[in-house]
Amino acid sequence: MAQGILVIAEQRRGVMSPVTQELIGAARAVKADIGGSLSVAIIAGDPKALADSVKLDGVDEVLLLPVEANEFQPDLHVAAALQAVEERDPALVLMSHSVDGWGYGAALAVRAAAGFATDVFAIQVDDGEVVAVRGAYGERAHAKIEFPGRERVVLALRPSAFTAAEGATDCSVTTLAVPDTAVRSRHLEFIDPPSEGGVDIPAAEFILSIGRGVGEEENVEEFAELADQVGAVLGCSRPIADAGWLPKARQVGYSGKTASSCRLYLALGISGSVQHLAGMKHIENIIAVNSDANAGIFNVARYGVVGDMFEVGQELRQHFD
Amino acid sequence: MKILVPVKQAALVEDDFELRDDGRDVDPDFVDLQLNEWDDYSLEAALQLKEANDGIEVVAVTVGDDDTEDALRTCLAKGADRAIRIWDDVIADADPLVIARVLAAVAQREAPDLVLAGTQSSDLGFSATGVAMAAFMGWPHAAVVVALDYAPGAATAIVERELEGGLRERLEVDCPAVLTIQLGINTPRYASLRGIKQARSIPIEELSPDELGLEDQDIGEQARGSRVREMYLPDKGQAEMIEGTPAEQAARIAAIVKEVMGG
Numbered sequence: 059m060a061q062g063i064l065v066i067a068e069q070r071r072g073v074m075s076p077v078t079q080e081l082i083g084a085a086r087a088v089k090a091d092i093g094g095s096l097s098v099a100i101i102a103g104d105p106k107a108l109a110d111s112v113k114l115d116g117v118d119e120v121l122l123l124p125v126e127a128n129e130f131q132p133d134l135h136v137a138a139a140l141q142a143v144e145e146r147d148p149a150l151v152l153m154s155h156s157v158d159g160w161g162y163g164a165a166l167a168v169r170a171a172a173g174f175a176t177d178v179f180a181i182q183v184d185d186g187e188v189v190a191v192r193g194a195y196g197e198r199a200h201a202k203i204e205f206p207g208r209e210r211v212v213l214a215l216r217p218s219a220f221t222a223a224e225g226a227t228d229c230s231v232t233t234l235a236v237p238d239t240a241v242r243s244r245h246l247e248f249i250d251p252p253s254e255g256g257v258d259i260p261a262a263e264f265i266l267s268i269g270r271g272v273g274e275e276e277n278v279e280e281f282a283e284l285a286d287q288v289g290a291v292l293g294c295s296r297p298i299a300d301a302g303w304l305p306k307a308r309q310v311g312y313s314g315k316t317a318s319s320c321r322l323y324l325a326l327g328i329s330g331s332v333q334h335l336a337g338m339k340h341i342e343n344i345i346a347v348n349s350d351a352n353a354g355i356f357n358v359a360r361y362g363v364v365g366d367m368f369e370v371g372q373e374l375r376q377h378f379d
Numbered sequence: 380m381k382i383l384v385p386v387k388q389a390a391l392v393e394d395d396f397e398l399r400d401d402g403r404d405v406d407p408d409f410v411d412l413q414l415n416e417w418d419d420y421s422l423e424a425a426l427q428l429k430e431a432n433d434g435i436e437v438v439a440v441t442v443g444d445d446d447t448e449d450a451l452r453t454c455l456a457k458g459a460d461r462a463i464r465i466w467d468d469v470i471a472d473a474d475p476l477v478i479a480r481v482l483a484a485v486a487q488r489e490a491p492d493l494v495l496a497g498t499q500s501s502d503l504g505f506s507a508t509g510v511a512m513a514a515f516m517g518w519p520h521a522a523v524v525v526a527l528d529y530a531p532g533a534a535t536a537i538v539e540r541e542l543e544g545g546l547r548e549r550l551e552v553d554c555p556a557v558l559t560i561q562l563g564i565n566t567p568r569y570a571s572l573r574g575i576k577q578a579r580s581i582p583i584e585e586l587s588p589d590e591l592g593l594e595d596q597d598i599g600e601q602a603r604g605s606r607v608r609e610m611y612l613p614d615k616g617q618a619e620m621i622e623g624t625p626a627e628q629a630a631r632i633a634a635i636v637k638e639v640m641g642g
């Protein structure tokens with residue numbers, strides 16, 4: 059019978075991604091309930107070079123799976139992960155719900171005939187059975203997911219939702235051979251984001267961000283003026299940048315910037331999608347203005363205003379010269 | 380050549396909503412349906428290829444009940460050539476793996492040169508269906524595509540994937556392939572009145588899983604990768620709600636700004 063946990067590490071450009079530590083932390087938390095050991099698989103051109111970074115508390119074994127590509131390649135990733143699954147027969151496989159995770163997780167689940175859930179932010183074990191918790195409908199509901207009849211479950215975990223494992227440990231390191239695999243896509247190059255044009259969201263201490271609630275492009279200007287007036291840097295959610303209403307450098311979130319230095323974040327007309335929250339939910343003082351009292355943004359905000367961003371915005375201008 | 384575009388009629392939950400009696404989903408009475416936002420972009424990518432090249436047929440497909448027909452009408456109104464809807468009650472509450480299995484069977488029947496799915500669905504956000512579909516078909520795939528350079532009939536496509544923090548990766552993918560399309564790759568068009576009118580006269584092909592050669596073991600309970608045990612409303616956060624008129628709310632916000640930022 060399948061037993062134990064397999065974590066599939068994530069790396070890019072030769073650096074272990076921080077989410078890997080969270081995957082290990084999540085695994086460690088349920089290890090006793092699942093039973094068996096905890097193995098961490100590193101799939102990379104030179105996995106050995108990354109081995110030390112995953113020897114963390116709770117890990118019993120590091121599996122090195124060398125492949126003929128330095129950067130993520132879905133065919134090789136699936137083949138290598140399947141090899142590790144076959145050799146260790148884990149009951150639970152944990153991977154990241156990240157861009158690369160989306161690039162192979164579902165294919166792995168299909169090929170391994172495993173149960174599968176994505177964007178999981180909590181794991182419970184009920185009577186030895188894995189139950190995953192994820193969001194639904196823009197985080198307005200949560201769902202407990204079960205996997206009847208599945209001996210093995212692959213869970214793609216939401217980044218920043220689990221506590222990272224710490225504390226070095228000494229554990230065995232084993233190299234597994236990855237079977238010959240047809241490689242049907244090839245990494246050509248990375249393209250770094252364009253220069254910021256003077257906009258520095260990560261350095262900003264006060265950000266006023268607008269979302270789709272702004273409605274139309276011609277309304278953006280009044281919020282640019284408001285930001286100026288209150289002394290905030292203007293930020294935005296993705297649809298505003300995608301539409302070209304504001305430059306990409308102002309986008310806060312998973313595929314945009316993280317508001318790392320921010321002390322106050324004023325979110326106007328932003329619903330609070332997981333990907334927007336990824337760039338700002340850590341901020342201590344979040345004020346959210348939204349016309350929908352059930353908007354997910356209120357779950358992370360310190361202060362909430364149910365109202366119209368235009369009305370509130372205009373009134374706010376009276377308080378600043 | 381042919382491009383297959385799987386589209387989902389996504390559920391938009393109303394501001395105040397209740398759960399279904401069995402507690403496993405939102406009560407459909409509190410749900411509006413709308414073409415999944417991501418599918419606007421994948422359809423647009425297909426239509427742009429069609430306009431730039433001769434002889435491309437764009438086929439939209441959805442797995443859904445009668446209520447999802449509007450999604451296909453929207454695609455037809457924007458310029459898709461054909462639309463297919465697959466349904467059977469056993470698919471109700473199916474997980475992404477079952478949907479993907481059905482879509483793979485459609486692809487087998489249609490033999491497209493390219494499948495353009497969305498990166499995720501706006502309601503349940505699995506980000507799984509396109510890649511699972513590729514796995515069932517044994518096709519190459521690339522997820523979260525923000526740029527696509529493809530000449531019909533070419534052995535490869537050059538695409539860009541959008542990674543974390545705005546970083547991109549350029550890669551070459553062997554075709555035929557499944558690509559999952561990300562927001563912002565293009566600017567989706569609106570349907571013209573003429574298009575909407577014309578779309579009404581185009582018949583939607585309706586098929587059952589049975590007609591696609593699928594059996595209960597492919598799409599029934601045991602084929603599901605997961606099942607919702609229970610849905611519930613998340614605990615409200617710690618937010619202190621600022622009540623009052625807009626003027627009073629703004630005054631309080633101004634006070635917080637001055638307190639936190641000083642000055």
Ligand SMILES: Cc1cc2nc3c(=O)[nH]c(=O)nc-3n(C[C@H](O)[C@H](O)[C@H](O)COP(=O)(O)OP(=O)(O)OC[C@H]3O[C@@H](n4cnc5c(N)ncnc54)[C@H](O)[C@@H]3O)c2cc1C
Pocket residue numbers: 268269270271272294295296297309310311312313314315326327328329330331332333334337347348349350353365366367368498499523
């Ligand atoms: C791989 C990937 C990466 C992504 N990266 C990012 C990212 O980096 N950043 C990002 O933001 N998104 C990102 N997204 C997109 C994300 O999923 C959401 O689509 C997006 O965040 C929604 O933006 P929004 O809240 O402005 O719009 P919506 O979700 O449409 O919300 C608009 C809100 O405005 C409110 N509203 C409307 N009118 C008013 C009014 N007059 N006054 C007050 N409130 C009003 C509505 O109630 C609603 O809550 C990403 C998605 C994917 C798949």
Ligand SMILES: Nc1ncnc2c1ncn2[C@@H]1O[C@H](COP(=O)(O)O)[C@@H](O)[C@H]1O
Pocket residue numbers: 384385386387388415417418440441442443475478482495496497498499500501503504505506507508509
């Ligand atoms: N019921 C469905 N019918 C057709 N396509 C779907 C369906 N559900 C999901 N998809 C496709 O899969 C993509 C991603 O959805 P998901 O994996 O549910 O997040 C969508 O953008 C569609 O292209």
